[in-house]
Amino acid sequence: MVAQRNTERTSNSTKHHILKSQLATILIILALLIVFFAIGSEGFFTIKNCYNILQQIAVIGIITVAQTFVIITGGIDLSQGAVIGLTTVITAMCMVDFGLSIPIAILLGLLVGVIIGVLNGLLIAYLGLPAFIATLGSMSVTEAIALLVKGGKDIYNLPQGISEFAQQGIGNVIPNIAIIMIIIAFVMHIFLKHTCFGRYIYAVGSNEQSARFSGVKTKSVLFRTYVLAGFLCGIAGIIMMCRMSGGVAIAGKGYQMNSISAVVIGGGSLFGGEGSITGAMVGAFIMTILANGLQIMGVSSYWQQLITGIVLVGAVLMDTMRRKKNLN
Amino acid sequence: MKKLVSMISMLLVGSLLFTGCSTSSNATTEQSVETSDGTLVTNNKDGVVIKFIAMSTASVYWSSLRAGAEAAAEEFGDEWGGITIQFDAPESDTDMAKQIDLINNSVSAGVDGLLVAPSSPTVPHGAIVDAIESGVFVICVDQYLDPMDANAFFGTNGVQACKDLAEYMVENVLDGEESTGKYGSLVYNMTSLASIDRYDGFVEGMEAFAPQMESVGYEITDSDIAETQSIVANMIQANTDLKILFANNDRSALGTLNALKQEGSLDIKMCCVDVNLELLQAMRQGIVQACALQMPYNQGYEGVKMLLALMNGEEVPKESDSGSFILTQDNMDTNEAVAAIRQYIEGYEPDDSKN
Numbered sequence: 001m002v003a004q005r006n007t008e009r010t011s012n013s014t015k016h017h018i019l020k021s022q023l024a025t026i027l028i029i030l031a032l033l034i035v036f037f038a039i040g041s042e043g044f045f046t047i048k049n050c051y052n053i054l055q056q057i058a059v060i061g062i063i064t065v066a067q068t069f070v071i072i073t074g075g076i077d078l079s080q081g082a083v084i085g086l087t088t089v090i091t092a093m094c095m096v097d098f099g100l101s102i103p104i105a106i107l108l109g110l111l112v113g114v115i116i117g118v119l120n121g122l123l124i125a126y127l128g129l130p131a132f133i134a135t136l137g138s139m140s141v142t143e144a145i146a147l148l149v150k151g152g153k154d155i156y157n158l159p160q161g162i163s164e165f166a167q168q169g170i171g172n173v174i175p176n177i178a179i180i181m182i183i184i185a186f187v188m189h190i191f192l193k194h195t196c197f198g199r200y201i202y203a204v205g206s207n208e209q210s211a212r213f214s215g216v217k218t219k220s221v222l223f224r225t226y227v228l229a230g231f232l233c234g235i236a237g238i239i240m241m242c243r244m245s246g247g248v249a250i251a252g253k254g255y256q257m258n259s260i261s262a263v264v265i266g267g268g269s270l271f272g273g274e275g276s277i278t279g280a281m282v283g284a285f286i287m288t289i290l291a292n293g294l295q296i297m298g299v300s301s302y303w304q305q306l307i308t309g310i311v312l313v314g315a316v317l318m319d320t321m322r323r324k325k326n327l328n
Numbered sequence: 329m330k331k332l333v334s335m336i337s338m339l340l341v342g343s344l345l346f347t348g349c350s351t352s353s354n355a356t357t358e359q360s361v362e363t364s365d366g367t368l369v370t371n372n373k374d375g376v377v378i379k380f381i382a383m384s385t386a387s388v389y390w391s392s393l394r395a396g397a398e399a400a401a402e403e404f405g406d407e408w409g410g411i412t413i414q415f416d417a418p419e420s421d422t423d424m425a426k427q428i429d430l431i432n433n434s435v436s437a438g439v440d441g442l443l444v445a446p447s448s449p450t451v452p453h454g455a456i457v458d459a460i461e462s463g464v465f466v467i468c469v470d471q472y473l474d475p476m477d478a479n480a481f482f483g484t485n486g487v488q489a490c491k492d493l494a495e496y497m498v499e500n501v502l503d504g505e506e507s508t509g510k511y512g513s514l515v516y517n518m519t520s521l522a523s524i525d526r527y528d529g530f531v532e533g534m535e536a537f538a539p540q541m542e543s544v545g546y547e548i549t550d551s552d553i554a555e556t557q558s559i560v561a562n563m564i565q566a567n568t569d570l571k572i573l574f575a576n577n578d579r580s581a582l583g584t585l586n587a588l589k590q591e592g593s594l595d596i597k598m599c600c601v602d603v604n605l606e607l608l609q610a611m612r613q614g615i616v617q618a619c620a621l622q623m624p625y626n627q628g629y630e631g632v633k634m635l636l637a638l639m640n641g642e643e644v645p646k647e648s649d650s651g652s653f654i655l656t657q658d659n660m661d662t663n664e665a666v667a668a669i670r671q672y673i674e675g676y677e678p679d680d681s682k683n
Contacts, residue, residue, distance in 0.1 A: 043436035052432045059425070152518040152548065156450050167454055243425055244451045250422040250519060295433040298377075301385055301416045 022267035022319050026282045029315065033286065037293030044296050047173060054178035055166075057288040059084070059236045059243070060258050061181040061281060065188050066232035067259035068280040069225050072192075074205040074272025075124060075131030077226070079116055080233050080259060082142035084252030087112045087237025089146050092155040092247025095162075102159060109241070110234040116142055117230015118223075125222035139256075146249035155247035166242035177239045184232065189277040201225060205272030262287060265315040286311065375410040377439045378635055380628070381430045382417035383447040383471070383520070386551060388578065389602060389624050390417065390445070392672050393469065396628025397443060404636055411632070414439070421447040421520060431455040434464070441465040441635035443628070449474035449521045465638040469627045471522045472647070479638055481647045482631055484622040486522055486601075487529035489652035490576070493599055493620040494533025496654050497572055501597050501617050507538040509571035512563050513546040514556055514580040526576040526601055526620075534572075544570070549580040556583020557590065564591050571596065578602040581619075585610050603655060603672050608681035611657055619655040625671040626650050 038045035063080045070077045091109030094100040100108070116138055123134035169175035174182075192198040200221045203211040212218045240251050264270065265286060266279025290311060294304045380397055382390035394415050401411035416434075418426035424447050432455055434442055442464055446452045449472060456466050457477050465479050472481045498507055511534060515527050527546055534541060544567050549556040556575070560583060564570060573588075573596055575581035581600035585607065588596060599618040600607065610616040627650050634644045653668040660669075661678045669676045 041437065043438050046436065049433075049436040052429070052436060055432070056429045153524075154448065154450075154519055163454060167458075240425065243428065244448075245454070246448075246450060248424060248448070248451070248519065251425065253420070253422050291429070292433055292436075295416060295430060296437040298379075298412075298414045298437065300414075304416075305419075 021322055023276070023279050023282065025318055026265060026267075026279065026286060026315060029311075030282055030286050030289070033289055033293065037289070037296065041293070041296045044293055049292070049296070051169065051172060051175060053288055053292050054169075055175045055243075056292060057284055058175065058177035058181045059240050059252065060255060060262070060288065061178075061284050062184055062236040062239065063233055063255060064259040064262040064280050064284045065185050065277055066229035066236075067256065067263050068266075068268060068275050068277050069188075069192070069201060070131070070229050071260070071263045071268045071270060072201050072205045072272060072275045073222055073225050074208070075222070075226075076135060076260065076270070077120065077229055077233075078132065078135040078256050079120060079139040079142055080229075080236075080256040081252040081254050082139045082146065083113050083116050083230060083233040084237040084240050084255060085249050086116070086142050086146040086149075087234050088241035088244065088251050089149055089155065089247040089249050091238060091241050092158060093149065095159060096155050096157055096247075102161070106238055109238050110231060113230045113232070113234020113237060114227060115230070116233070117227040120230060121223035121226035124226060125219045143249075143253070150247070150249070152249060154249075156245065158241075158245050158247075162242050163245040166239070166245070177242065180235070180239065184235065185277055185281050188232075192277055197221070197224070202273060205274070207273070258287060259284070261312050264319075265312060267319055283315070286315075375412065376408045376441070376636070376639065377412045377414060377437075378441040378443060378632060379414040379416065379434045379437075379439045380443040380631075381427060381434070381445065382415070383421040383427075383445050384423075385417045385419055386421070388604065388672075389470075389622075390415075392624035392674075393443075393445070393628040393631075395674060396625035396630075396671075397632045398628075399625075400629045400632035400636075404633070408636065411636075413632070418447075421517070424448045424451040427452045428455045431459055435459045435462050439464060440639060441632075442467070443631045443635070444468055444478070445470040446473055447471070447520050453477065465635050467631050467634050467638075469631050469650075470622075470624075471520065474521075476647065480634055480644050482627055482634065482650050484652050485649050486525035487532070489620040489622070489654075490526045490529030490574075490601065491533035491536075492652070492654050493574070493601075493618055494530050495537050496618050496656065497597065497599050498534065498537040500656070502538060502541075502571060505538065506540070507571070508540050509569045510542045510544050510567050511572035511574065512544045512560075512567065512570060514549050514560065514573065514575040514584055515546045516549055516551045516577045516580050518546070518548060523576055527574075530574050530576070541571070549575075549583060551577060551579040553579050553583040553586070556580050557587045560584050560587035561591055564588075564593050564596065573598040575600040578604050578607070581607055581616070585615060588615060603669060605673060605681060608660070608669070611655070611660060612681055614657065617656065621653045621655050621668045621671065623650045623652070623668070623671050625674075 043049060067077055087109045090112050091105050094105035094108050119138050120135055123129045124131050165176055200216050203216055204218050204221050208218050241247060244251060262283035263275055263280045265283030268275030290308055380394055397413045401413045405411045416430050427447060431452055442459060444466060446468060453473055459466050468478045468481045470483045513527055515523050517523050531543060547559045573584050575584045584598055594615060597617045601620045603619045603621055607616050637644050655665055659665045
């Protein structure tokens with residue numbers, strides 16, 4: 001009994017140690033990148049560029065938080081980009097075509113994210129579909145609805161305040177949309193690490209059967225995870241709409257690849273049971289700063305793609321090797 | 329383990345350093361000179377950096393535009409201490425938000441001028457206005473901004489070009505006003521104004537010149553050749569009286585061409601926007617009747633010239649039409665046609681399209 005408890009404690013602290021190392025490693029990579037770009041180009045290490053980077057990361061940052069929850073449960077959410085697109089269309093439609101007030105339109109837009117989240121949750125948690133297939137399906141359906149709603153045409157002429165909100169910030173240092181992202185990341189971090197539900201999410205991802213035998217209502221936990229993820233994507237969609245000043249059905253298409261990369265760089269395992277919001281956000285920053293820095297240095301876009309791929313594979317390789325070593 | 333980790337970190341950074349060596353140099357010292365009306369003019373004879381931000385990396389059209397820009401850079405480089413043309417674009421023209429980021433990062437990078445082909449007339453508006461306020465000159469090519477707050481617009485009037493295309497098809501390929509039957513359209517998307525304008529222009533032309541003909545509508549191809557092929561094959565199966573197919577860009581046209589060959593439906597006539605070698609060969613064979621050609625090379629060339637003029641403190645026309653040319657089987661070997669084709673294919677000779 002005591003021996004068992006000791007083993008558990010050891011494996012918990014090992015896991016804790018693994019994550020801590022990955023976090024340290026990616027923080028070093030992030031620091032190295034910043035130094036490299038600061039030296040390599042005049043325009044990188046300026047307040048204005050910092051502001052730009054925060055603006056550029058806002059949407060991806062929020063969906064990365066959502067993806068973290070999903071990946072920890074051992075699932076994946078491919079419908080994120082589509083949810084962003086549909087949310088921008090529905091919210092814009094409410095304001096422009098139906099003349100609804102901004103708060104009401106935003107609530108309805110968030111509802112879009114929740115509905116897709118509920119759909120994903122039902123398919124995955126209660127009908128037992130693999131997350132990849134279920135969210136691939138919901139992605140197609142959501143993309144189609146976004147295009148059908150207005151025949152693929154964009155919706156513009158949003159109220160003036162919307163684009164201003166997206167462009168402005170506190171003292172030209174932190175954009176409004178980045179503040180929202182930071183608050184969400186912080187709150188969700190606390191939620192994941194310091195609540196029972198957060199612990200259940202790790203449990204379900206580590207070993208769903210054991211979790212169920214331990215009394216965790218796994219299906220309910222999975223379902224709620226996807227609903228939460230959908231809701232957060234709805235928020236990302238609203239922010240995307242503000243950035244684009246319009247409802248664009250194809251906005252955000254493919255963005256889930258970025259959020260998945262960020263989570264994995266941050267130490268998340270696609271097999272489930274591991275990951276952290278902090279790590280995922282550092283992963284998101286690495287990718288955004290990489291893109292920003294390379295562009296400022298004038299590196300061709302084809303090279304940008306290559307380098308981003310190398311960094312992603314490199315970060316995951318380090319993580320995989322460290323896990324193997326710790327297992328030995 | 330620590331050694332391995334640090335080794336890989338160094339490898340990652342190393343790959344960045346390697347790229348650092350192969351980047352184009354940024355503008356060095358800039359001197360902003362205030363002209364008489366208070367506007368700041370970059371009087372930089374130490375080298376100029378112009379960035380061309382296209383709609384996507386997917387279409388060859390942008391390579392032609394870039395070639396034109398680079399030609400102007402080479403021609404006028406000496407006067408300016410060297411002109412560098414940088415290029416970047418989102419992977420797909422659906423990622424409109426990426427263009428905002430590209431424009432903002434260009435301003436941070438300190439470029440002197442921007443040539444932008446906006447994938448949406450409104451999405452990059454704020455970023456372009458910010459760029460102008462930061463002292464960067466911005467010219468929109470191919471697609472205009474709405475409201476047109478860039479320094480200038482230089483592009484094709486897509487509506488007129490495709491209307492002319494429709495007129496040619498009706499008068500020369502069909503039976504003029506008495507023409508009957510159906511026509512279908514393949515559009516690369518319905519979100520960018522460039523695409524929508526071409527479709528609207530063609531339909532407008534068809535309705536004006538062949539009022540008895542019926543449109544079967546449009547299908548979206550996403551510039552995917554294989555997908556277009558399937559779509560067109562289905563369209564042919566579904567409509568027995570199909571007389572004309574219109575494809576509004578080069579890839580949609582290739583897919584349409586393949587489908588016509590595959591189905592053996594060579595009684596259906598096709599026309600398109602933009603051109604490439606395969607389409608030219610098909611035109612000689614009589615499968616493609618007409619192509620509306622834009623002037624991508626000129627857009628790049630003149631766009632750079634306009635930016636240089638603005639940097640000199642001169643004025644440029646706010647909006648100008650880069651022109652279009654209706655290429656047909658009859659005129660394809662004339663000097664004018666060859667010059668128009670050379671906008672797309674550098675150094676083209678008529679023999680290149682003969683098998």
